[in-house]
Amino acid sequence: MTRPDVIVAGAGIIGTMIAWHLVRNGARVVLADPAQQPASASSATWASAGGLRRQGRSAADQPLTRIAAARWPGMEAELDADLEVSLGGHLHLTETEAGLEVIRARVATDRAAGLDIELVEGAHLREIAPEVTPRALGGAWTPGDGQAHPGRVARAALAAFRRAGGEARLGAPVRLTRGAAGVTGITTGPDALEAPLTIVAAGAWSLELLAGLGLTLPLRWRALTMLLSDMAVPGLLAPTVTAVGRNLSLKQLRSGQFMLGGNWMSRPTGQGLQALPVDTHMSEQWSTGVAVMPRLARQRMVQVWAGAEAQSPDGNPLVGRMSMPGLYLAAGFSNHGFQISPAVGAAVAEDVARGGHPLLAPFDPHRLDATDPDALARFHSAPILAVA
């Protein structure tokens, strides 16, 4: 390839989506990642639960969520691949009267933002999710939500990127290079590549990449634990289920297995972004699943894994041009990047071409520069054993 217009560092769901949309818009793009393939261990995409949830999102990413939601039903056709997309809805339930107030508030807020969300109770709730706890009093219900396989989506986006003429440099160490006027590109293995713009979309690994330039970000990384049950009869649980006051997301996969996510942290090993599951977290995570869906007690746990995710103090990602010339950031999507990834890809591609994309304004990467250093230090050092 002649000198690329843009280099994207990071071949997870965000990086592949950005790169694919950039080439679709006619840019010459190189996508680089030290891993051999997208969604490798121990990245955020590898450990993403794959939820396609519109409800309960921050006001800042609601517009992106709606754009993305409109595309997900056609994404398998767009990418010409089996993505294990299943649109069984999302149910956020509660087991308490106080929780019902939380549900009502969510329904009101999301409905005001234009979402087709409703409060479901009694027989309607049982019909949607017959296997959830009989203690469930009600829930916020978004029927068009669902799930997809993040690894398959990222690999399909990479394939689409390549079909559209993009060049992927996978499997060799990647570093950013800096000249007098800012970031000039990357090195990938022995090769140096230059481009007017380098987009860092590398999740938790972004911290290390930018540290190489002497930049520190208001981001920390945490490894979130995922659990998988053995197979049950498929079709027991159509929606993804979350619950007020419970640290859990629960869904049934195509194989019939149940996947349990949430915000349960694994313990970093000290080697790169690797982390090992914490036994007490695993048992609490599993028993939370059993509390929400008693039938899970009949199943066995068959796999545990954790991937590193970048988190920002305000929970929103950092997306946009950095003050250092030649550098663009798209990181910090912890727990809510997968659903919006196609919209982020499209928006970033437009933002790179024209600048000033209104939907990305809330995510300005320098918005947190003025954060109190003590607060930031507390954010960075928050213990992983405390359940977030």
Add this chain to the structure above:
Amino acid sequence: MTDASLPEAGPLSPAERRTLDALFDRIFPPGRDGTPGAVKIGAADYVCAALAGPYVGFVAEYRAVLSALDAAAAGDYAAAAEAVQDDILAAFEAGTLPGLPQNPDRSAFDLIWRHLREGLFCDPAHGGNRNAAGWALIGFPGAQFGYTAEDQQAGRTITRAPQPMAQLPQDARLPDAPETTDATGPVEAPDVLIVGGGAVGSFMAHRLVQAGKTVVILEAGGRRSGREHAMDELSATAFRNVGGAEKFNDEVPTWRLRPGQPARRAVMSQGLETALGGNSIAWGAVAMRFYEDDFRVRSATVAKYGEDSIPADSTLADWPMSYADLEPYYDTAERLLGVSGHAGGKAAFGRRNRGNPFEAPRSRPYAMPALRTSGLGQMFADAAESCGYHPFPLPAAILTAPYEGRHACTYCSFCSRFGCHVDAKASAQNTVLPKALASGRLTVLTGARVMEILTEEGRASGVAFLSRDGQRHVQKARTVVVATYAFENTRLLLLSRDDAHPQGLGNTHGQVGRHYLTRQQPSVHAVFDTPVNRFIGPTAQAMAVADLSCDHFDHTGLGFIRGGRIAAFNQYLPIEASGVLPPDVPRYGRAWRDFFVAAYARTAMLFIDPEILPSGNNRLDLDPEVKDAHGRPVVRITFDVGENEKKMIPYVQDRAVQIAEKMGAVRIWRRPVLTGPISTHDTGGTRMGDDPETSVTDGFGRVHDTPGLVVVGGSSFVSLPPVNPALTILALSLRAADGILADQAADAEVAA
């Protein structure tokens, strides 16, 4: 079928194709109930497409067969009456049809029958088994992610629609497999150079790098993820011939029963993996320790039954170590693999569904519970118990719980010979290799074909190897380890010569190649009148009895020593299963079709692993005529069962038949005592021992006559107990690694 729908690129003429179609529909005719025959299922289309691709080398043989069929039918086999077609087919099957191509290793019918079965029952991705019609016919659900315990209840009819592998979910989230690079030349001399990137080499490398050593593995085959062929019976068997076995295909040993006879190419029933990970990808993963008395098999037998009880032709010997010496290494190997099982020992006598009561003492329990008991397993256990035996689940290197990021078993249909789709079955790639590579001290070079071990002043100094471009390179190292399969371990020693070792390294006393052992598979097959669904669950999800193994029963007056294990193994995939027939069912026609369609879900096998005694007759040497692609002689096997096996195996078979009868089998038949070399339990050839005159290495694999050279693997075995060899091979390897560490530490002390 009209000519217009035939594949354009097919090498057969329309007339030949017509004959092929007619033949295929006589071999596997349509059912009387309107169910499809071979042509409608797509078997002929599959074969024609394959003849234009991977099977292009068989086109001439097909042409000759089709022409012979036509000639026997007055020029047009397809136009002949069905009765005439069947008579000609019978002559074809019997090999008496005039004009058939002749091949000393197999008949033309053998080949075409295998291809036909591939076309009937392969994954639809390969062009046969159209719309999974072949699978639907016999009730095989195809590539399923897994099955539940309820699905495995005996008597249950599985009603899932057959699923091709393209529809499989990827619900397990697996880390990447380690990447390696092809060799382009030598690298800096490491502390230890290991020839062979299989399980032995990988486990040794792991232990050595943990101790701070630098290690280079030279692997002749290509790199692999370890998940190859998942859920694809065809590519795991037939197409493997151009894949995992790329090296082995050129060097398949020859076999004869006795010295003086001509040797013919051996049928390697299990194939042999010669690429990164070796047989640790295809193995069945039974991970069972030897018994305590296996290590002193000769002295224990003599002590109890007298010197005369040792058969005259046997070279039975004790091992140069005790069970206690090896126990810590068994323990380490089990933890690295992640072995599931129920601990046994004497306390397990009389208790249901626990461990093996004969099991040797363990320093700790298994890492996780055994694989669940299937309906078939329970039938076996109940029957065995009523015969007075003590059934137990086989320990397996297959996870039943999360372990180091790996996924527990889903009880799918594809295990032995397949990479695991969820990494539940241990391989080198999903256990030790990533850890060893992460140390930064291990270099794995694939595509590096070692031709010779080199010596300097009688001491091993390195190896000569070829890179893929045919260039010869020399790789030096402080210690050289030969860690390949039993055949190549032996051959490499015999082909490596210097002035001090004119007959080959390790061969000063002519011991290299002697005491070769190979497992015989004299199974008992049993058909039931209700489904047992042996196609569900991994091979190793088996209940077994060890009451007839070793000296677990009194041999007084029996006229033989030792015994065999009986186990009801799973895995029954249709390409292979359709070739398993009782002696009175022909390989073609309605009788074959009706038997197989009805019996597929109702057939079980009581697998017998007999102990094979080492014998003066049985050995490996270099074939004087047959050469491999590099012009080097292949291994020649001389092997026959001895008098002991001829008496002992029928004794165990009789008892397996008894169990099958108690299980309610309505039809039972047994395989012969002699089944030939197997290519997964071949052992011996570089026997371990304390006496250099009767062995090649010591108990740590150190070659008696060549310092700096270590040989480890199945070839190290002194005897072949009725237990799967892999776990013991790994334990011996880890112990050999400790020997190397001790030797290098001693060398360093001397140097200091």
